[in-house]
Amino acid sequence: MSKRRVIPGFGLSLGFTVIYLSLLILIPLAALFLKAAGVGWRGWLELLTNERVLAAAKLTFGASACAAALSTVTGLLVTWVLVRYRFPGRRLMDAMIDLPFALPTAVAGITLTAIYAPNGWIGAYLDRIGIKAAYSPLGIFLALTFIGFPFVVRTMQPVLEDFTRDTEEAAATLGAGRWTTFRRVVLPALMPALITGFTLAFARAIGEYGSVIFISGNLPYKTEILPLLIVSKLEEFNVPAAAVIASGMLIISFALLFCINLLQRWLNWQPR
Amino acid sequence: MKTSSFTTLALSFLLAGFNHAAELLNVSYDPTREFYAEFNEAFAAHWKAKTGEAVKIKQSHGGSGKQARSVIDGLKADVVTLALSGDIDVIADKANLLPQDWQAKLPNNSSPYTSTIVFVVRKGNPKGVKDWSDLVKPGIKVITPNPKTSGGARWNYLAAWAYASRKAGGDLAKTKEFIRSLYQNVPVLDTGARGSTTTFAQRGIGDVFLSWENEAHLIEKEFPGTTEIVIPSISILAEPPVAVVEKNAKKHGTEALAKAYLGFLYTPEAQNIAGKHFYRPRDKAALAKWSQNFPKINLVTIAEFGGWAKAQSTHFASGGTFDEIYRK
Incomplete structure (x- = not known):
């Protein structure tokens, strides 16, 4: 440790980091797992293989993945437009991206429900062609897309800003067509940021509660998400069961994020 | 500053x-x-x-x-x-x-x-809802909150149970079947009575809303000329x-x-x-x-269910009848 560092006070800052992370994350999580451990292995197995929990898990993770995937594609497009083109109202649009961050999720949920309900502005048209938006899994997907979208744009933006047009032009001079340039030059450079954006949007969506409970019908087996199931368990004063479901959710989320990180690394090592 | x-x-x-x-x-x-x-x-x-x-x-x-x-x-x-x-x-x-x-x-x-549970239907009662038996018909959409979180919803549930149990002559399996078909007609389970009011009155979801009597009148005041109150043949005395x-x-x-x-x-x-x-x-x-x-209604009391502690553990606790009717 004799090497001099740019920022002094390594010991102090590391100490702060450790204490801060413990207070903020580790201790609450430890308390959660401790509470969950109270029911024993059999209790865990019973709760986590319960049909209703499984249905809710499938819906939560499935809808979150779909929403994050859609956000990734549309997010790339929107970022591209915002970064590469200059047009009136660009700054306003740029600022608008952050709205889902700032809006209380309950407000988002109520607004989306009002619009997509069978008597809402958009919902009325969808209803006419037989599509049920609010109070269905589709509604949950919409809410999760809404709250996850900014994560993708905000992770993509700085990367795309650094990725100047020269590179594309160089590819063109070497005889690459548009598609080839996009597939072999642009996309690989953006891939890590895209994956990070997807991951953030996905992680955010899994835990989302506030907006979803308004737009989903909250029906067991059909439109019930895991966070709602946790809250219902709490309402029944069944804290250990709530803790078990929460822990299960955390473990799965952590495993998924870990896999995505591995993928990220593997991609970074790939020769371009 | x-x-x-x-x-x-x-x-x-x-x-x-x-x-x-x-x-x-x-x-x-x-x-x-x-x-x-x-x-x-x-x-x-x-x-x-x-x-x-x-x-x-x-x-x-x-x-x-x-x-x-x-x-x-x-x-x-x-x-x-x-x-x-x-x-x-x-x-x-x-x-x-x-x-x-x-x-x-x-x-x-x-x-x-005290209060009780009544039905709120759309103006003119287009689906012809008169009693609990109409709620289990196919194509009828019923709005009621989640009994796990809402007190009113628990009264709703028990009122429906009282009707079903009488109709089935006390047969438990038939009673459950009635309640199951009723809840299969529920498209949205809100967490509280006010949420259900919004779903029914503002979003226009559902044909029948199982409501507190006072909330039913409140809807008539807030959304005049859009709803009607229907008094079922039997309901529950909510205290x-x-x-x-x-x-x-x-x-x-x-x-x-x-x-x-x-x-x-x-x-x-x-x-x-x-x-x-x-x-x-x-x-x-x-x-x-x-x-x-306050029209006269035939009301059962919570005593029929053995008091709240018993009603809670039989019907609304984990693994109670409410969980059961949702199990496939």
Whole structure:
């Protein structure tokens, strides 16, 4: 440790980091797992293989993945437009991206429900062609897309800003067509940021509660998400069961994020 | 900016010291908002005239079960006015904030007013809904909140159960089957009664809304000419109870005030306000005055279900009949 560092006070800052992370994350999580451990292995197995929990898990993770995937594609497009083109109202649009961050999720949920309900502005048209938006899994997907979208744009933006047009032009001079340039030059450079954006949007969506409970019908087996199931368990004063479901959710989320990180690394090592 | 806000803060403390306006927190359930808003004013006037002391009453509303939970988790309620006695029992059991025999402390099972469950349908009753048996027909959409979180929803559930059980001649399997088909017609389970009102009245979802009687009248007031009330052949006598949360009141020094507050609910003046807000008054004169709002209904009581503690564990606890009817 004799090497001099740019920022002094390594010991102090590391100490702060450790204490801060413990207070903020580790201790609450430890308390959660401790509470969950109270029911024993059999209790865990019973709760986590319960049909209703499984249905809710499938819906939560499935809808979150779909929403994050859609956000990734549309997010790339929107970022591209915002970064590469200059047009009136660009700054306003740029600022608008952050709205889902700032809006209380309950407000988002109520607004989306009002619009997509069978008597809402958009919902009325969808209803006419037989599509049920609010109070269905589709509604949950919409809410999760809404709250996850900014994560993708905000992770993509700085990367795309650094990725100047020269590179594309160089590819063109070497005889690459548009598609080839996009597939072999642009996309690989953006891939890590895209994956990070997807991951953030996905992680955010899994835990989302506030907006979803308004737009989903909250029906067991059909439109019930895991966070709602946790809250219902709490309402029944069944804290250990709530803790078990929460822990299960955390473990799965952590495993998924870990896999995505591995993928990220593997991609970074790939020769371009 | 900062100094001025500090000054204001200091000043307000000072004023509070001089004025000493007593404060009371009433933790209540969803549909009582309008009733308690008016009642609190009447009580404040009464208290001022009687003792010369100004009183400020704060209200908190939400699903009854959720509210009970908040009190257990530390919401400093001086009085609770919830949708069913089971929720106050839980506060007594889990947090020991009031004695087990709280319900004997005030007249009429500590329920100054009663209510019941009725049907709300769209204007003209296009689906021809007349009784519980119509709710299980295919194509009928029923709106009711989730009994796990909402007190009103539990009354709904039990009222439906009472009908089904009579129809099945007491056969348990047939009763459950009826309830299962009823809940299969429910497209949205909101967490509280107010949420369901919004879903039905504002979003236009559903053909029938199982509603508190007072909430049904409130919809007629808020959305005039869009709904009708249908009285089923049988319903349940809901006795929303009130109680002083004794430990909290003691700590805040508001015992006398809290007691007087709940006692005032039984006075003719308050009974009249209850009737006006479509709660059925206990007071005969008030009931007579508002009788046009309260048609005679054949009502069963919670005693039929063996009291709230039993009803709760049989029907709404984990693995109870409500969980059962949703199991595939």
